[in-house]
Amino acid sequence: MKLLxxxxxxxxxxxxxxxDGQVAYEGAAVNAMTHSVSLLPMVEEALTRSGLTIEDIDLYAAVxxxxxxxxxxxGVSMVKGMAHGAGKPCVGIDALQALAAGVSGKDxxxxxxxxxxxxxxxGAAFRAGMPPRRALENQAQELSLFVNACLAVAETHESLCFVGDGVSRYRAALEEMLGxxxxxxxxHLAYLRPASVAMLAQVYAQQAGDYLTLQPQYLRAPQAERARARKAGDA
Structure with missing residues (x-):
């Protein structure tokens, strides 16, 4: 199977x-361009360097x-477009589980x-494995409330391994709370790797569907919607 x-x-x-279960290509980029501008050239480069065409892909995946x-x-819109155009299935992958997959051997x-x-x-919490086994559902919380939720599912004296872009901002606070x-x-293991997304997509391939089934999964309403709701409440 060939998976993008x-x-x-x-x-x-x-x-x-x-x-066929092996990473043929992995690339990432941070630049001043928006993802809408940079993503298509990245996909084209990935296919070229892998010796593939878009028609060769059997399964598409998006976070x-x-x-x-x-x-x-x-990302979801691009994968839906490619899957629709090629008549191939696609599958959605949870960002937090993909982050956990990058350190899936952690004790x-x-x-x-x-x-x-x-x-x-x-945030969420997982036990090691492929796929990582969920111990705490996805949530949007203040840091202290999230840490308390993690402690509630952790074993006594068990370490809590934090990964993701929230670490750079909250590391000092986490160390103060947890010692x-x-x-x-x-x-290099703290951030979401696209290869982890691909490996999870392979695990969940049987759950893939057509392009209409792929939808963003938000934990809260976008800022614009929250602002409109507050304005309506004040009216």
């Missing part, structure tokens, strides 16, 4: 191609959230966190 996976849920856009509302929409409760802004994080129980992997 995209991640646009954060500031780094990523593309990976899996061929469906949580993450940047605009970014997630871009700790794996707690992915993304900066959700507005004083919150997107030696707070664990942080090396920087």
């Amino acid at each position: 996976a995209l991640d646009t849920s954060g500031p780094v856009a990523g593309v990976a191609i899996l061929r 469906t959230g949580p993450g940047s509302f605009t970014g997630v929409r871009i 700790a409760l794996i707690c992915p966190i993304q900066d959700a802004r507005a004083g919150q994080v997107y 030696e129980r707070a664990d942080f992997p090396p920087a």
